[in-house]
Amino acid sequence: MTTMTETSARFREFKMPDVGEGLTEAEILKWYVQPGDTVTDGQVVCEVETAKAAVELPIPFDGVVHELRFPEGTTVDVGQVIIAVDVVPGGGEAAAEPVAPAVAEPEPAAEPEAPKGRQPVLVGYGVAESSTKRRARKGTEPPAAAAAAIQGELNGHTTTAVPAPAATVVSESRPLAKPPVRKLAKDLGIDLATVTPTGPGGIITREDVHAAATPVPAPTAAPAAPAAAPEAVAVPVAAAPVPGARETRIPVKGVRKAIAQAMVGSAFTAPHVTEFVTVDVTRTMKLVAELKEDKDMAGVRVNPLLIIAKALLVAIRRNPEVNAAWDEANQEIVQKHYVNLGIAAATPRGLIVPNIKDAHDKTLPQLAAALGELVSTAREGKTSPAAMAGGTVTITNVGVFGVDTGTPILNPGESAILAVGAIKLQPWVHKGKVKPRQVTTLALSFDHRLVDGELGSKVLADVAAILEQPKRLITWA
Structure with a gap:
C-alpha cells in the first residue's frame, strides 16, 4: 500500500504501513524523532509492535518533522497518518515574521519525492544508515541555550523549548543504536552521545554500552538465560504488582x-x-x-x-x-x-x-x-x-x-x-x-x-x- 500522501506543496504525511502480512494495526513503542528534527529518506523514525513482531519504520522522504500524530503506547490502524513532515522547511514563515529589508534570497525548492513503490526497511531486512539533526530556520540561528536543549533531545533527555534568536548553527548527529541497545543504555544511565561506537557504519553495540558504564554493584535482577542452553529463550516477565493491590490488569495487545x-x-x-x-x-x-x-x-x-x-x-x-x-x-x-x-x-x-x-x-x-x-x-x-x-x-x-x-x-x-x-x-x-x-x-x-x-x-x-x-x-x- 502507499504509505505517504502529499497534503500540500509543503507538507507530506507518512501513514502506518502494513508491516506484516495483512496486519490491521500496530502499537507505537518509541519515537526516535521529535518536531523540528531533520529526517532523511530511509531514516528510522519510530519502532512499532505488530501482532507478530517489533519493527522499525523508516520514512521514505526528506524534510523536517512538523507533527507526531500519536504518542508512544498508542495502537494505530494501518493507513492512519502517524507523522507529518515539512518538505519545504521555513517555506511559510517569512511572511508571518517581520524582517528588516534585505537582499532577497531565492525560496528553497521542495525536496524531491521518494520513488513510487518504495517499501520501508524493516527489522531483519537491514536498516539504512541515518542521522537526526536540528535544522536552523532560515535567517535565524539558535543560541547556545537552544543548542544545549537540542543536544539534550538528541541524547534522549526531556528539555524545555528555547526561543531561537541569532547565534551559531548547531548540527549534531543522533547516535546510531538499535532499540534494545538504547534500552540497555537507558537502564544503565549511559548517555549514548558519550559512547564510542564500534559496530558497522558507526552503530553502537551492547558491548560499547557496557564498556562505557562505570563499575557498579551487580544488580539483583534475574540472571540471563545460560549460554549453554541456546534453545532456552528469555521467558516473559509479568508486570510488577503495585504494593497493596489485590489485582494487576495488563492490556491484551x-x-x-x-x-x-x-x-x-x-x-x-x-x-x-x-x-x-x-x-x-x-x-x-x-x-x-x-x-x-x-x-x-x-x-x-x-x-x-x-x-x-x-x-x-x-x-x-x-x-x-x-x-x-x-x-x-x-x-x-x-x-x-x-x-x-x-x-x-x-x-x-x-x-x-x-x-x-x-x-x-x-x-x-x-x-x-x-x-x-x-x-x-x-x-x-x-x-x-x-x-x-x-x-x-x-x-x-x-x-x-x-x-x-x-x-x-x-x-x-x-x-x-x-x-x-x-x-x-x-x-x-x-x-x-x-x-x-x-x-x-x-x-x-x-x-x-x-x-x-x-x-x-x-x-x-x-x-x-x-x-x-x-x-x-x-x-x-
Whole structure:
C-alpha cells in the first residue's frame, strides 16, 4: 500500500504501513524523532509492535518533522497518518515574521519525492544508515541555550523549548543504536552521545554500552538465560504488582493478543490428536558431546535440540504426507515439498514461532547455525514478520523449563508440532538390566483432518528411533 500522501506543496504525511502480512494495526513503542528534527529518506523514525513482531519504520522522504500524530503506547490502524513532515522547511514563515529589508534570497525548492513503490526497511531486512539533526530556520540561528536543549533531545533527555534568536548553527548527529541497545543504555544511565561506537557504519553495540558504564554493584535482577542452553529463550516477565493491590490488569495487545486469537482459532478449527513416547536418548547425548569436539562443527552451538530437529526432518522425509496444510476455502489438502521448521520461542513480548526456511536442505552444520541465529534474534526482539511466516511443522522445547512433556496446540496453518520434554537420568531397562540412562518424553500433536493415527504414529516412532540410535541419521537419510 502507499504509505505517504502529499497534503500540500509543503507538507507530506507518512501513514502506518502494513508491516506484516495483512496486519490491521500496530502499537507505537518509541519515537526516535521529535518536531523540528531533520529526517532523511530511509531514516528510522519510530519502532512499532505488530501482532507478530517489533519493527522499525523508516520514512521514505526528506524534510523536517512538523507533527507526531500519536504518542508512544498508542495502537494505530494501518493507513492512519502517524507523522507529518515539512518538505519545504521555513517555506511559510517569512511572511508571518517581520524582517528588516534585505537582499532577497531565492525560496528553497521542495525536496524531491521518494520513488513510487518504495517499501520501508524493516527489522531483519537491514536498516539504512541515518542521522537526526536540528535544522536552523532560515535567517535565524539558535543560541547556545537552544543548542544545549537540542543536544539534550538528541541524547534522549526531556528539555524545555528555547526561543531561537541569532547565534551559531548547531548540527549534531543522533547516535546510531538499535532499540534494545538504547534500552540497555537507558537502564544503565549511559548517555549514548558519550559512547564510542564500534559496530558497522558507526552503530553502537551492547558491548560499547557496557564498556562505557562505570563499575557498579551487580544488580539483583534475574540472571540471563545460560549460554549453554541456546534453545532456552528469555521467558516473559509479568508486570510488577503495585504494593497493596489485590489485582494487576495488563492490556491484551500486540503479540499477546495475536497469540490468544491464533491459539483459539487453531484449537477450535483443527481437530487435535496428541501421541506420546518415552525414549532412551543416551546415545544422542553422547553424539552431542562428540559433535562439540568436531572441527566441522566449530563456531556453531551444538545441543540436543539440533539432533531432535534433524531427526524430525528425517522422519518427515520418510513420511512426507505429514508435511501438509488444509485449504478450507478450496477444500484441498496442500502437500508441501519443503520444510520450514518452526521453533517456538518465549520472549518478553510473548510466544513467537520463527522458522528456518528450507530446513530440509540444510546440512547439520548449516542447521546448527540457523538455529543459533534464530534463537539469538528472538532474544534480542529483532525477529521479523517474514521469519514467522510460512512455517510447516514446529518444535517446542518445553524441557528447558524442567517440564516432562505437554499437549501443544498447532501453530495455525501447520499440520504437526513436536513437544520435547526434559532429558533426565532415570532407571531404564537396557540390554536386560536396569541402568541409569538419559530419558525424555516426546509428544506429537497433529491435525486429524490431514494426519490419521497411523501416519502420526509412524512420524513419532521414527523420531524416537533416531534419538535412540542416532546412526539412523545416516542409514535413513
